[in-house]
Amino acid sequence: EAGAASTASDGIALSNSYAGNGWRQQMLKMWDLAAKHGIAIGAIAKTKVVNSDNSAPQQATQISDLTLQGWKAIVIDAASPTALNGVIQQACSAHIVVVVFDSLATAPCAYKVAYNYVQMGEIEADYVAKHLGDKGNVLEVRGIAGTSVDNDIHQGIVQAFAKYPGIKLVGSVHGNWTQSIAQKEVAGILPTLPKVDAVVTQGGDGYGTFQAFKTAGRPTPLIIMGNRQDELALWKQLAGGPGGYPTISLSSAPGVSSIAFWVAQQVLAGVNVPKTVHVPLLIIRANDLDAWLKAVPPGGVSTPLYGQKWTEDLIAANLGHSALPESPIPTGVP
Amino acid sequence: MLAEIRLPSASPRVLLPAAALVAMLVLIFAMEPRAMSYFGLTLLLNFALPAVFAAMAQMAVIAAGDIDLGLGPFISLVNCLAATWLTTRPVAGIVALALLVAAYAAIGALIHLRRLPSIVVTLGASFVWLGLALLVLPTPGGGAPAWLTTLLAVRPPGVPLPVLISILVGLIGWLLLMRTSYGTVLRGIGGNPRAVARAGWSLLGGRVALYTAAGILGVLAGLALTGLNTAGDATVGTEYTLVSIAAVIVGGGEFVGGIVSPAGAVIGAWIMLLTGSLLSFLDISTDWQLSVQGGILILVLGLRALEERPAA
Amino acid sequence: MAADNAPFVRLAGIRKNFGAVQALAGVDLSIPAGRMVSVVGHNGAGKSTLMQVLAGTLAADAGEIGIGGVERQAGYDVHVAQALGIRCVFQELSLCPNLSVVENTRVVHPGLGGFGWRRRCRALIVEALDAIFPGHNIDPDRTAGELAIGQRQMVETARAFTEAGTKVRLVILDEPTASLDADAASHLLRFTEAARAKGIALVFISHRLPEILGHADEVVVMRDGEVAGGGAARDFTEERLVELMGVVREAASEGGRTETSVGALRVEETGAAGRRLPLRLHAGEIVGLGGLAGHGQRAVLQAVFAAAHGRDGHWRVRGSVAYVSGDRQSEGVFPLWSVGLNTTVSRLRALAHAGIISLRSERTLAEEWRRRLEIRTPGIDRPITSLSGGNQQKVLLARALASAADTILFDDPLRGVDVGTKRELYRHVAEAARAGKAFLWHTTENIELENCDRIYVFHRGTITDEIPRAELSEERLIRASFAAGMSDATGMSGAPDMSGAR
Amino acid sequence: MKQRLAVALEARPWIWSFAAALLVWIAIAASVAGHGAMATIAVALQFGTFYAVVGIAQMLVIAAGPGNIDLSIPGVMTVAGYLAMGMTGEVNSGLVLGLLVGLGVGLAAGVFNIVLIDALRIPPMIGTLASGFVFQSMAIAYSRHSHARPAPLLADFVSARLLGIPLIALVFMALTVLTAFLLRRSIFGRSVLAIGQNREAARLAGLAVRPSLALVYLASGILAALAGILLSAYSGGAALNMGGEYLLMSIAVVVLGGTSIAGGQASPAGLWGAAILLDLVVTMLNVLGVGAGLRFVVTGIIIIGVLALARGPEARY
Ligand SMILES: Nc1ncnc2c1ncn2[C@@H]1O[C@H](COP(=O)(O)OP(=O)(O)OP(=O)(O)O)[C@@H](O)[C@H]1O
Ligand SMILES: Nc1ncnc2c1ncn2[C@@H]1O[C@H](COP(=O)(O)OP(=O)(O)OP(=O)(O)O)[C@@H](O)[C@H]1O
Numbered sequence A: 001e002a003g004a005a006s007t008a009s010d011g012i013a014l015s016n017s018y019a020g021n022g023w024r025q026q027m028l029k030m031w032d033l034a035a036k037h038g039i040a041i042g043a044i045a046k047t048k049v050v051n052s053d054n055s056a057p058q059q060a061t062q063i064s065d066l067t068l069q070g071w072k073a074i075v076i077d078a079a080s081p082t083a084l085n086g087v088i089q090q091a092c093s094a095h096i097v098v099v100v101f102d103s104l105a106t107a108p109c110a111y112k113v114a115y116n117y118v119q120m121g122e123i124e125a126d127y128v129a130k131h132l133g134d135k136g137n138v139l140e141v142r143g144i145a146g147t148s149v150d151n152d153i154h155q156g157i158v159q160a161f162a163k164y165p166g167i168k169l170v171g172s173v174h175g176n177w178t179q180s181i182a183q184k185e186v187a188g189i190l191p192t193l194p195k196v197d198a199v200v201t202q203g204g205d206g207y208g209t210f211q212a213f214k215t216a217g218r219p220t221p222l223i224i225m226g227n228r229q230d231e232l233a234l235w236k237q238l239a240g241g242p243g244g245y246p247t248i249s250l251s252s253a254p255g256v257s258s259i260a261f262w263v264a265q266q267v268l269a270g271v272n273v274p275k276t277v278h279v280p281l282l283i284i285r286a287n288d289l290d291a292w293l294k295a296v297p298p299g300g301v302s303t304p305l306y307g308q309k310w311t312e313d314l315i316a317a318n319l320g321h322s323a324l325p326e327s328p329i330p331t332g333v334p
Numbered sequence B: 001m002l003a004e005i006r007l008p009s010a011s012p013r014v015l016l017p018a019a020a021l022v023a024m025l026v027l028i029f030a031m032e033p034r035a036m037s038y039f040g041l042t043l044l045l046n047f048a049l050p051a052v053f054a055a056m057a058q059m060a061v062i063a064a065g066d067i068d069l070g071l072g073p074f075i076s077l078v079n080c081l082a083a084t085w086l087t088t089r090p091v092a093g094i095v096a097l098a099l100l101v102a103a104y105a106a107i108g109a110l111i112h113l114r115r116l117p118s119i120v121v122t123l124g125a126s127f128v129w130l131g132l133a134l135l136v137l138p139t140p141g142g143g144a145p146a147w148l149t150t151l152l153a154v155r156p157p158g159v160p161l162p163v164l165i166s167i168l169v170g171l172i173g174w175l176l177l178m179r180t181s182y183g184t185v186l187r188g189i190g191g192n193p194r195a196v197a198r199a200g201w202s203l204l205g206g207r208v209a210l211y212t213a214a215g216i217l218g219v220l221a222g223l224a225l226t227g228l229n230t231a232g233d234a235t236v237g238t239e240y241t242l243v244s245i246a247a248v249i250v251g252g253g254e255f256v257g258g259i260v261s262p263a264g265a266v267i268g269a270w271i272m273l274l275t276g277s278l279l280s281f282l283d284i285s286t287d288w289q290l291s292v293q294g295g296i297l298i299l300v301l302g303l304r305a306l307e308e309r310p311a312a
Numbered sequence C: 001m002a003a004d005n006a007p008f009v010r011l012a013g014i015r016k017n018f019g020a021v022q023a024l025a026g027v028d029l030s031i032p033a034g035r036m037v038s039v040v041g042h043n044g045a046g047k048s049t050l051m052q053v054l055a056g057t058l059a060a061d062a063g064e065i066g067i068g069g070v071e072r073q074a075g076y077d078v079h080v081a082q083a084l085g086i087r088c089v090f091q092e093l094s095l096c097p098n099l100s101v102v103e104n105t106r107v108v109h110p111g112l113g114g115f116g117w118r119r120r121c122r123a124l125i126v127e128a129l130d131a132i133f134p135g136h137n138i139d140p141d142r143t144a145g146e147l148a149i150g151q152r153q154m155v156e157t158a159r160a161f162t163e164a165g166t167k168v169r170l171v172i173l174d175e176p177t178a179s180l181d182a183d184a185a186s187h188l189l190r191f192t193e194a195a196r197a198k199g200i201a202l203v204f205i206s207h208r209l210p211e212i213l214g215h216a217d218e219v220v221v222m223r224d225g226e227v228a229g230g231g232a233a234r235d236f237t238e239e240r241l242v243e244l245m246g247v248v249r250e251a252a253s254e255g256g257r258t259e260t261s262v263g264a265l266r267v268e269e270t271g272a273a274g275r276r277l278p279l280r281l282h283a284g285e286i287v288g289l290g291g292l293a294g295h296g297q298r299a300v301l302q303a304v305f306a307a308a309h310g311r312d313g314h315w316r317v318r319g320s321v322a323y324v325s326g327d328r329q330s331e332g333v334f335p336l337w338s339v340g341l342n343t344t345v346s347r348l349r350a351l352a353h354a355g356i357i358s359l360r361s362e363r364t365l366a367e368e369w370r371r372r373l374e375i376r377t378p379g380i381d382r383p384i385t386s387l388s389g390g391n392q393q394k395v396l397l398a399r400a401l402a403s404a405a406d407t408i409l410f411d412d413p414l415r416g417v418d419v420g421t422k423r424e425l426y427r428h429v430a431e432a433a434r435a436g437k438a439f440l441w442h443t444t445e446n447i448e449l450e451n452c453d454r455i456y457v458f459h460r461g462t463i464t465d466e467i468p469r470a471e472l473s474e475e476r477l478i479r480a481s482f483a484a485g486m487s488d489a490t491g492m493s494g495a496p497d498m499s500g501a502r
Numbered sequence D: 001m002k003q004r005l006a007v008a009l010e011a012r013p014w015i016w017s018f019a020a021a022l023l024v025w026i027a028i029a030a031s032v033a034g035h036g037a038m039a040t041i042a043v044a045l046q047f048g049t050f051y052a053v054v055g056i057a058q059m060l061v062i063a064a065g066p067g068n069i070d071l072s073i074p075g076v077m078t079v080a081g082y083l084a085m086g087m088t089g090e091v092n093s094g095l096v097l098g099l100l101v102g103l104g105v106g107l108a109a110g111v112f113n114i115v116l117i118d119a120l121r122i123p124p125m126i127g128t129l130a131s132g133f134v135f136q137s138m139a140i141a142y143s144r145h146s147h148a149r150p151a152p153l154l155a156d157f158v159s160a161r162l163l164g165i166p167l168i169a170l171v172f173m174a175l176t177v178l179t180a181f182l183l184r185r186s187i188f189g190r191s192v193l194a195i196g197q198n199r200e201a202a203r204l205a206g207l208a209v210r211p212s213l214a215l216v217y218l219a220s221g222i223l224a225a226l227a228g229i230l231l232s233a234y235s236g237g238a239a240l241n242m243g244g245e246y247l248l249m250s251i252a253v254v255v256l257g258g259t260s261i262a263g264g265q266a267s268p269a270g271l272w273g274a275a276i277l278l279d280l281v282v283t284m285l286n287v288l289g290v291g292a293g294l295r296f297v298v299t300g301i302i303i304i305g306v307l308a309l310a311r312g313p314e315a316r317y
């Protein structure tokens, strides 16, 4: 019932711009699981993964090569939102289905599996403001300068805080979504800051931020967490203390690669898919924390593995502009 | 055609990388016969142009016995300017690009006058370029000027555009640097600056000339990249720093002594490009793809050492 | 002013200081057209500095410069000098090693650009090489770095005589024969006569006094940055020159050695494939390696050095070995270090306890050798680059002697050392030999071979003769150098070091 | 007088980095009205230690002469960090094994680099770039199997303070002094500096050229591994991208510290000035709330500016 055309003999390739951090590693793992499953059930015939070393020209070349090799669909986690548009257009012209996800490319012909990062910023800012009672000092830990994800989240945070005159952004550093860099940057600015009541983050930087406060001997503020195992474990540990530890974990899930995989398969199958498929953010609240912690190994990144059926529901919800399905809570991630 | 060029002592330096390039092409053609077509080569070598220009720019600096660690971010900056000002305010864009070339010349002059190590000055400059790129274009976007995208989409008869221009660039570089009399003097500066100065030549002028050439070639690399990408991004060129250095060395150049080869640099740029490409043709676990990239570099340069050994 | 009696060059009261060092203390010099003026002086006397002032590559602090009868001091630089037809062959070789001989020729002719410059340069340099060094065997398309040092010297010398546009009026030759063998040197000296006949003025600097007395028209003796005397060359003798230079030593008579006590075998050639005479060296011996430059002497030294460090099967070497190169820039000095550190670097193991060097013993050792070789420097903490070339060479010699090595390999180490210093150094070598050290001494100056007990003569990588000192004669040396007429005499430097011992 | 000052400065090229760091610090103190200014120094020392350790590694390599440079440092840091954490197994009793394995990885990496440079004669800049790819890729493969936190003892050690000064800063200042001493007084150090000035002369002077070069790359590998282990311990575990920023910064620290990129001379003390300077610059710009673009521009200008002031002692022409 999936669609008119059979995709059993098709191949879907993944072009990934960077494999050098835990999130991307988990993303690749989820791709692998989804693709293996897809092959096992006869949904597709083969897959291939090509990584570039965070270099847009190299990734562009590799996409050209995949085009040349005649893959039916190419799924892309892009090194740059703009730099691949030329080759993506080229691939589209060769009647190849192109799906971009996570770090998107803006080429109009590509299907986009998109998080709403502005919304992510808004949600965390709202949470912080509400929790502080519209009064307090907030430090912002940003991602890699010059990326659209960083700008979107930042924009959402600034927009949301505009509604709360009592909240003051007292500092901003770039933690590059990396524990060690976030730790260093926060530690550097911390001595010059007044009391910090909360820290808004972008994920991957919560643990480092906490370490910086701890070594500086400062009271731990409310830190918005990402979805790395160390962040969740930290949350759990802090929550065990007196008075608990209210926060939320907000992130994009590396399992989004499995959504992108199934979206590509659905397009190949001839299903009507909107050009932009919105994906719900992974939001972990206190009552789900234990379930998530159980499912993610040390050093891992929590994520659901999204299945074909779930993706079909997602597409339907996007088409019908209805509420997006909730991310499944994992029952055990390999 | 490139191999026929008579370079009395440099030719063995160029022959080996040329052989390596042929081997890589043969491997790719064997795995993907479609690559052998006009269309296939166009796709395969699509991004050769920015790489070739970048390699030539780096070569100009290495010819002076220097090294440029700022080239990649410089290319990004050109990309950002081309995707914004050059499209919306062409005059301002052209002036800005001209100023960038002048800035390169100024860096060359600074390095000479204050006797600074180029490696660190250009490292500092790389931060400046990146910062300026972010100021020009805080988030990726903009659009390439139409003439640029059209230019890069040209399909000349017989020979694919990237191949054609690569050969042309190599040829022009060879003519200017290896055949003209001033090019000879410039290489002499890399070999024995004092001797050249004592013969009455201005070392300042020479270095400025080479850095100006590097600036112009860097701008061309950025423009070519913009034409291919169709938009701007402040971090897009970063890799070109190391890629261009590796291309010059793989192509038979040396870090000291003004020993460079334009033909070799072009071949080196192609090798670096195809090294990344091979990953998409070979079936390698994602964990080890980086290793393979490193391994190919080691192989190409290691062969050169084996070949040179008997003479040493 | 009549061109006949006005000299082409008139320098007066030239002064030049380098920081606190006064290199030139008011020098006067005239060079008539068509004459060869020879400048002699001890190391550091200021000869090269004076020539650089004349060539326009150094600006004098004070003084008058008149060229062709016109005063020029304001704005006098290398461009002006070149336009006036002044050329200079500098003491340190000034070729670009990455450029071919043809391309190096272009570098010195700023006006020689444009279409077909390569062809024109080739014609120029080939013509000059042929005229000065017949049978030179240098391929003008080879890169300079591939040439042997003697060949590079030939190229550079010939290059100075090439004419493109401006006429050559004066050629300065600063120790042009220091790296040439006797044959090439005599070719050059013969050529200077032809050049003089064409009206070209020449300045010729050398530490080889016979060359000067035999060929120069006039002699100027410099001492400590001043002119100590001068006049027609025929009025001088070697002893008179040496006296004026201020380096008369009691050792002046010590030309050769008399007593030799031969000890244990130190170096032995075991696999003398294709070599008629195997080389041997005993403790207490000084053995010379003669013949034309570039016929395998250096290869032998390098092979012995490598063998001592365990890397050659054709040589058996007993005891430790030290090497002194005459090419101090590329094989000798550590330019960032002081005189002291440069002296002791080969003796570190003995100066160290548990791997840590004793600075006090190091100083003592360096001071001792500075005193013994009379190295001219205000202190051993001064940078080595502040020393004159000859004094730097002394430091290298001190390094080898201080190293306590059993065998010392000399690769023409007294190149560019003044005659007084040389005699002094000969004495040190003889003394060390008496103390049991063995020397293998390659020299391009045949007269130096008189210091050796035996001489092996090289031709095309093989030893063609073994001459005991008692039988040493210029004739026999020359005969062996050309392999006793077995091959044509044009084989000069044909295959530098390549055919040598491997 | 003026000349004597110039000579004194020339002999101490590291002064400039300290002077610049002091200026930046004054700017920070002024802009926060003194609030927390002392603490910023302690923080800069803490993180500066990682720069300094990596800097010692890179400095030894660079001192060994033109062309010598180690671009594999980030890869070595990462793979050593992972293996050390993994082998330690988060318990103090595993520390010895973890450290041994981690440092062993650094040693092996050094050996690999030597093979590339010495046996295969690949220019170090490219050879170590390529080997860095290999090490990084090993870290990626290993990170699939283990991602351990540091043992508590090690974690405490790297963040411990003595009288408000980070303990590891003191430890590695001592190592810096030792390095300076060895460069000046040991046969190995002398050999490295001699080789750096004139390799052929060093060979003919009877110095052990190839072994010394090998030792330099081995030391670099081990120190890079050490830096990786400490950084992992400090930030609660290894991360795949933790080495990235040290690729070019290790060179910047060395040269800003007054070491000549042309080799033959080293300025260990300057590493600390440069490391603190680079940390404080970032802090200053964060404090001033400068945007990312301007931040990079200012950093670049400071690097070039300090360099232009502290032009190395090597004379040219
Ligand atoms: N760079 C320098 N800085 C300071 N003093 C110097 C420098 N170079 C040379 N001197 C001093 O100048 C004096 C003469 O040196 P110079 O190089 O002119 O000698 P030279 O005549 O070329 O001798 P040689 O025949 O040994 O080369 C020496 O006493 C030396 O110490
Ligand atoms: N660039 C320099 N800087 C400082 N001192 C110098 C420099 N060049 C030469 N000197 C010094 O000037 C003096 C004269 O040196 P010069 O080279 O002219 O001597 P020279 O007579 O040519 O000696 P040699 O016979 O050894 O070549 C020496 O003391 C030398 O050390």
Ligand SMILES: [Mg+2]
Pocket (backbone or CB within 6 Å): C047, C048, C049, C091, C174, C389
């Ligand atoms: Mg001289």
Ligand SMILES: [Mg+2]
Pocket (backbone or CB within 6 Å): C044, C048, C091, C388, C389, C390
């Ligand atoms: Mg001299």
